[in-house]
Amino acid sequence: MAHASRSEPFWWSLFAAGGVVAAFLVPIHVLLEGIVGPLGGPTPAADYDRMHAWLASPFTRVYLFVLISLPLFHWAHRFRFTLADLGLSRFGAWLAVLCYGAAIVGTALAAWLLITAP
Amino acid sequence: MTVNSPPNATRTYRPVMSPTWWWLRHPAWVQFMLRELSSVFIAAFLALYLARLGAFASGPAAYAAFQAWHRTPLSIALHVLILAFALLHSTTWFLLTPKIARVHVAGRSMSEKAVAGGALTAWAIVSALVAWWLLG
Amino acid sequence: MPQETIQLVVTRFHPDHDPVPRFQTYTVPLHEDWVVLDALNYIKDTQDGTLSYRWSCRMGICGSCGMNVNGTPRLTCATFLREYAPGPIRVEPLANFPIIRDLVVDITDFMEKLPRVQPWLVRQDETPLTGGEYRQTPGEMERYHQFSLCINCMLCYAACPVYGLHPEFIGPAALALAHRYNLDSRDQGRAARQAEVYSEEGIWECTFVGQCSVVCPKKVDPAGAIQQEKVSAALDWLKSVVWPWGNR
Ligand code: SF4
Ligand code: FES
Numbered sequence: 001m002a003h004a005s006r007s008e009p010f011w012w013s014l015f016a017a018g019g020v021v022a023a024f025l026v027p028i029h030v031l032l033e034g035i036v037g038p039l040g041g042p043t044p045a046a047d048y049d050r051m052h053a054w055l056a057s058p059f060t061r062v063y064l065f066v067l068i069s070l071p072l073f074h075w076a077h078r079f080r081f082t083l084a085d086l087g088l089s090r091f092g093a094w095l096a097v098l099c100y101g102a103a104i105v106g107t108a109l110a111a112w113l114l115i116t117a118p
Numbered sequence: 119m120t121v122n123s124p125p126n127a128t129r130t131y132r133p134v135m136s137p138t139w140w141w142l143r144h145p146a147w148v149q150f151m152l153r154e155l156s157s158v159f160i161a162a163f164l165a166l167y168l169a170r171l172g173a174f175a176s177g178p179a180a181y182a183a184f185q186a187w188h189r190t191p192l193s194i195a196l197h198v199l200i201l202a203f204a205l206l207h208s209t210t211w212f213l214l215t216p217k218i219a220r221v222h223v224a225g226r227s228m229s230e231k232a233v234a235g236g237a238l239t240a241w242a243i244v245s246a247l248v249a250w251w252l253l254g
Numbered sequence: 255m256p257q258e259t260i261q262l263v264v265t266r267f268h269p270d271h272d273p274v275p276r277f278q279t280y281t282v283p284l285h286e287d288w289v290v291l292d293a294l295n296y297i298k299d300t301q302d303g304t305l306s307y308r309w310s311c312r313m314g315i316c317g318s319c320g321m322n323v324n325g326t327p328r329l330t331c332a333t334f335l336r337e338y339a340p341g342p343i344r345v346e347p348l349a350n351f352p353i354i355r356d357l358v359v360d361i362t363d364f365m366e367k368l369p370r371v372q373p374w375l376v377r378q379d380e381t382p383l384t385g386g387e388y389r390q391t392p393g394e395m396e397r398y399h400q401f402s403l404c405i406n407c408m409l410c411y412a413a414c415p416v417y418g419l420h421p422e423f424i425g426p427a428a429l430a431l432a433h434r435y436n437l438d439s440r441d442q443g444r445a446a447r448q449a450e451v452y453s454e455e456g457i458w459e460c461t462f463v464g465q466c467s468v469v470c471p472k473k474v475d476p477a478g479a480i481q482q483e484k485v486s487a488a489l490d491w492l493k494s495v496v497w498p499w500g501n502r
Contacts, residue, residue, distance in 0.1 A: 034197030
């Protein structure tokens with residue numbers, strides 16, 4: 001007899017929230033900090049002092065935590081299902097541990113780096 | 119065997135999908151795979167962001183070295199690729215929004231086009247605000 | 255002017271003679287107003303009486319004539335030959351189902367899954383017939399109307415790679431019907447459906463490929479239905495965390 005899953009709604013909620021955050025924020029960050037900045041544009045990430053001033057605001061730190069952590073769970077969820085659909089479904093439980101585990105480690109790392117940043 | 123059944127009355131042929139390469143067989147499935155793959159490139163960007171914070175924590179010299187790497191053609195090319203997949207994620211995500219969330223205004227459900235259009239507009243506004251914040 | 259023709263490359267499978275399915279090519283007249291089903295009937299009547307396939311209504315309502323046409327599931331009574339000119343057109347049985355013979359597939363799996371989601375009005379308190387019908391406003395009807403148009407043609411199952419890869423998946427049409435009743439103001443069966451609908455083989459198996467909604471001839475949008483159920487399930491879960499004492 002099938003039963004309602006207790007874990008899937010939790011992971012799916014994180015996936016959905018992360019998907020929204022990634023959809024809204026990631027392209028503009030990649031464009032400005034990965035392309036425009038290195039090519040000479042003025043972004044806070046362009047040099048140490050500006051980054052320092054930018055990170056001085058608690059808002060920035062909370063913002064960056066959200067930007068990194070939630071989309072990591074978005075990745076973990078999609079990647080778990082993609083791997084299962086590419087022939088690894090018999091390792092289902094391991095895929096979940098691996099993917100969500102990586103997202104949890106990344107989130108903890110983000111928290112630690114943002115709390116301790118100078 | 120004591121049971122008599124008509125020859126092959128129950129023999130059916132079950133077609134099998136390649137467990138790994140099935141998605142190459144229909145253009146819509148290739149698009150789907152690219153959409154799912156976008157999350158890997160987004161994760162790469164997040165990992166680079168963690169590395170950025172790590173370099174920043176290690177001090178000005180480490181951060182300058184990290185920035186120098188970002189100016190290499192390899193890094194620019196990588197970021198262009200990441201941007202392409204990030205845009206794929208955003209557009210597919212917002213275009214699918216009306217399927218997930220049915221929006222009712224004044225007792226009537228909004229059309230799928232209107233909801234998707236609203237989501238895409240909101241994306242443009244948020245992107246402009248972030249750009250203004252980062253560059254301002 | 256010579257009669258224009260088009261080739262049909264059709265799956266043939268006889269369980270007694272063919273170890274695996276093979277293709278057979280037929281040439282049929284390319285009439286402006288002929289659909290793929292007309293061509294199959296023409297073949298059966300004039301060229302090869304052994305060709306087997308299902309059809310009934312010829313008007314897109316019985317849901318029995320579904321086949322994969324050039325790799326995409328279609329109702330063959332609503333698919334014009336001219337769309338595919340100059341051809342050839344590949345006509346195969348609906349994907350993801352076992353083939354019984356030629357273009358006829360075994361739909362037992364779907365027939366077993368359908369009742370599992372209880373696609374009918376479930377009431378906790380049956381009011382006696384003398385109490386009259388359960389009434390509903392046009393607005394309440396509009397909420398589920400789209401999801402009630404399903405003709406059980408199973409094109410969505412043939413289009414779904416998740417069903418192909420993981421046959422235990424309850425699948426698009428059945429889950430869309432569950433959603434249809436969950437949205438019905440007269441229904442009280444959402445909790446009873448949960449065990450199946452919110453299970454690992456239910457909505458959570460779906461990765462939102464979305465092809466079910468693309469191929470659906472009745473615009474039922476099973477993909478949308480499944481994602482909307484995911485949202486409801488997630489909200490239920492959230493409620494149970496912040497208010498564990500509530501008994502919805
Ligand atoms: S949901 Fe659409 S495609 Fe699926 S069985 Fe119903 S009518 Fe056919
Ligand atoms: S023959 Fe009835 S739907 Fe095509």
